[in-house]
Amino acid sequence: VAVGDELLLGTTVDTNGAWLGMELAELGVPVLARHTVGDRVEEIARGIREGLERADLVVVTGGLGPTHDDVTREAAAGLLEAPLRLDPELESRLRGRWRSRGLPFPETNLRQAMVPSGAELLANPLGTAPGLLLSAGGGRIVILLPGIPREMRGIWNGAVVPLLRERWGGRLSRLHYRVLHTTGIPESRLAELVEPLFGMEVPRGVEVAFLPRITGVDLRLSAAEGREEGASRLLDRAEGALREVAGRWLFQAASGDLVDAVAQALKRAGASLVTAESCTGGLVAKRLTDRPGSSSWYCGGIVAYDNRVKVRELGVPEALIREHGAVSREVAEAMVRGAAERFQVEAAVSVTGVAGPGGGSPEKPVGTVWYAAQVGDTVRSRVETFPGDRVDVRERSAQAVLALLLRTLEGGEVPTPPTGGAW
């Protein structure tokens, strides 16, 4: 239960829920649902009550501060019939804190020393409001935590996890998971390849989730410990099977960012990279230089947005542009060769396309992009018709040319672009 008008109004994005979700997943505690409610006693009580009807544990974040709209204590106390009482030790600690700063104690802050009767205090190393643990009967637990992420995490790690391990040790499992990153294949086509393996090559006990992003689809594999076969063995088998059918679209990067895979490959090859961009207009360079340390494998590039820049700065023959158009295999390859030669480096990429919304034609509709990668003497080029708006086309183009560079650096097979479709 996440408490706060600011969460419903949208002026604050709730990150506590996701953080707790990951923590609970690691403990093997499945999260049934998350309720986000406003700063009102009856709404908070409703959230807790609905949780207790179905779950053994309800974690509430927010509403423990000193101001009049912090009413989580009141809501829990009312619901669990555990009237609030002033905790003398908390009170003296609070008063001491203000005294030590030479400040008068604001009496409104006494709210933070009010505790539902029977509640256990969970130490807050980073703030004034402690966490609170209440019993709700039938072994069920309600935990109240502050909404400030740092304080919430401090209490969780320092007090809640040890307490859950102590009480629920036997029931807690460890969910293991790993993520495989793909790029260049639409979600639906990946599903066609992968779903027939479920329950067979991808063994039962392994859950596979598809996480689509504009730059590619991640596959999240998860398995719970405690079966006859260990979770990591199950995951190994599943991963092997998935690599078998989708290996050509997979790349390896702990961050999930293809740029990191490219950086590794460039470093292994001892190569330095240059970029020549038309429709992506600096986006490829920007993504590369987002990474700290990119200067060791990226030297710079040309944004050749205007055709005159392609001619003057990249040595693309004017006749080539006249004959084939700026969006063509010939120009993409001339750009990549011109860039590699001009900068005297081993690796280069180029992109030229119609990002839209204008500029399309029947033969070259919006989304048509030619891109090329050069490594040593090898030049590979591809064309795709990317779906989506200008932002999409540019993002997809940048990702596609980096994938082409990666395969070219690895000397591996370059999958045929699955042009279009529901990416």
Added chain:
Amino acid sequence: VAVGDELLLGTTVDTNGAWLGMELAELGVPVLARHTVGDRVEEIARGIREGLERADLVVVTGGLGPTHDDVTREAAAGLLEAPLRLDPELESRLRGRWRSRGLPFPETNLRQAMVPSGAELLANPLGTAPGLLLSAGGGRIVILLPGIPREMRGIWNGAVVPLLRERWGGRLSRLHYRVLHTTGIPESRLAELVEPLFGMEVPRGVEVAFLPRITGVDLRLSAAEGREEGASRLLDRAEGALREVAGRWLFQAASGDLVDAVAQALKRAGASLVTAESCTGGLVAKRLTDRPGSSSWYCGGIVAYDNRVKVRELGVPEALIREHGAVSREVAEAMVRGAAERFQVEAAVSVTGVAGPGGGSPEKPVGTVWYAAQVGDTVRSRVETFPGDRVDVRERSAQAVLALLLRTLEGGEVPTPPTGGAW
């Protein structure tokens, strides 16, 4: 109702809920609660049902994709007793989309053409799954939207808002508001200038909210209709007063993006722009070319990440780099002059700095950035020490050099950078 195992597991942070919260607040529709549920029919149905018990509108995001775990359609159809049927028009549109790209249609995608009977389709300009609107009796509405934020927003803005205005026009509030965009001044300093005006020059009845972003602070002014003085008159007075004290940091762009103000100024001046970037590594070029039509005022640029590129491509004398270092007024100005001359254009910008995390020194700590703008014969340069991490420093640098270019184009005063301080 936000749908997705990844939201409960915490591998994805839900940003849709906050975005919708703000949109609904603008329409004057209070959000009672938000439920986050997993990819299971009964959980999604429970979320919708609990919403319908209390609210007139239930918005569901997520679970409309083509894979087996996308079951929002099934949940809504079951709950509202509106059996799914294949929509022939959607089907042919889907099949056509694949055919036009010469690909076989994956039958699993037919899921996306299944529609609860009686549902209205809400056009999705950016993806394959349309939004769906269902009646739940008693004037109550259920709206199903994809979870991908861009698609969700596209449908919301394009189809849902007009529809709600049409049906609920009288019940929606008419809050008037306008947004003033500042850049180059920290929130706390802006507050010091602006807050003393509240209730005086900024009349009562006008609310002013500070919306800080990395590239600047927006001021949102709002006033409700129906007072003795019209809302827009009140807003005019408030805006005038704010311009008086903060005009030097304001810029005008309906989008809120400084690039649009720069584009207008370049078009007015009939000037074409070139970029020369070191630490921003293509980010300035990328931001410029994000805008459709940028080719009419932006011709291209050099990403001079490596010093050798500064020398060879921008004509920066090697001796200058040796003597003053690459991060210096001298090099920033040589870069901007070199770029303008080389590309033979009227306007140019350059950036050279220490984005971090490495590369800092006692005299030039991480965050030190020199940047310059040239318009005709006028060259202006500035140095700042930006706070934050690599991403922050790069974003702030790109914004700062565009602001300098804008002031130089306008021939106006260039505010002294408020170097340091709480940005």
